[in-house]
């Protein structure tokens with residue numbers, strides 16, 4: 001079963017059937033009570049009329065309906081009708097609210113279970129594959145006398161895998177910290193230098209990627225956590241490369257207006273479906289099926305991105321790029337002395 005498609009167990013159907021039965025059953029009882037009440041009122045009225053006729057006090061219907069005894073009966077009847085309506089409304093409302101709350105709790109539980117499953121599957125993969133690769137490199141180096149260039153080559157590969165492990169551990173630690181005790185370390189950051197530095201590192205790592213950077217106008221020095229923002233931009237750019245189906249084409253734009261820095265990362269990649277957009281920032285959430293997915297990842301990247309930005313009073317939004325791909329837009333407040 002796909003971890004991202006909601007599994008619908010058989011008892012979910014039964015659950016809605018029971019609720020429908022409860023509502024129908026209750027409506028039936030309410031209608032029955034209403035009819036019985038009306039019948040009782042009519043019978044009592046009839047009895048009163050007969051009694052008055054026997055006493056000789058009944059003159060005509062108009063005067064009868066003005067008598068104190070009839071008015072008491074009528075008031076009592078109206079009161080009971082209001083009670084039936086009121087109680088029914090409260091019952092149905094309570095039932096609907098309980099069903100809604102139960103459903104919300106269920107959905108939350110399912111999401112948490114899916115996240116746990118995604119986490120276990122992706123973490124296992126992300127831990128196992130670099131370790132296996134490093135182990136293989138070390139075993140090869142020990143077993144065989146390799147020419148120096150080959151040692152260089154496989155050594156670099158092992159180093160890349162070590163970096164991957166390092167990043168994974170850092171992401172895990174940072175995401176745990178972001179949920180509990182993250183306080184951004186405020187320092188002056190020159191975004192006109194930081195953004196090109198990150199773009200350059202991506203260019204080196206993925207020479208095949210087409211990267212365009214534009215910085216419009218002067219950007220005031222920003223007060224914030226340099227490492228945090230570095231991680232934010234690196235994650236967005238890595239994703240832009242990772243989720244491209246052909247040669248990655250990425251545009252990065254920075255501008256500032258009204259004490260707000262706007263950083264845009266646009267790609268021409270596979271894009272994100274509208275219904276996935278609100279979920280991709282959840283911890284461990286990954287679009288698609290963990291069992292068949294080709295791309296590496298843990299679903300932590302965008303969670304870290306959003307949490308770091310929120311801690312700085314900033315925000316992030318995602319939309320569709322034209323003709324295809326996604327655009328992530330960051331907005332960071334840049335108040336002097338912030």
Ligand code: ADP
Pocket residue numbers: 235239240243267269270271272280281285286287288296297298299300301302303326
């Ligand atoms: P990871 O990349 O490790 O899976 P992220 O938290 O960085 O985790 O991203 C969550 C999900 O959002 C990804 O699994 C991917 O499906 C989707 N996503 C993120 N960035 C992009 C992008 N630029 N284009 C298309 N999909 C994206």
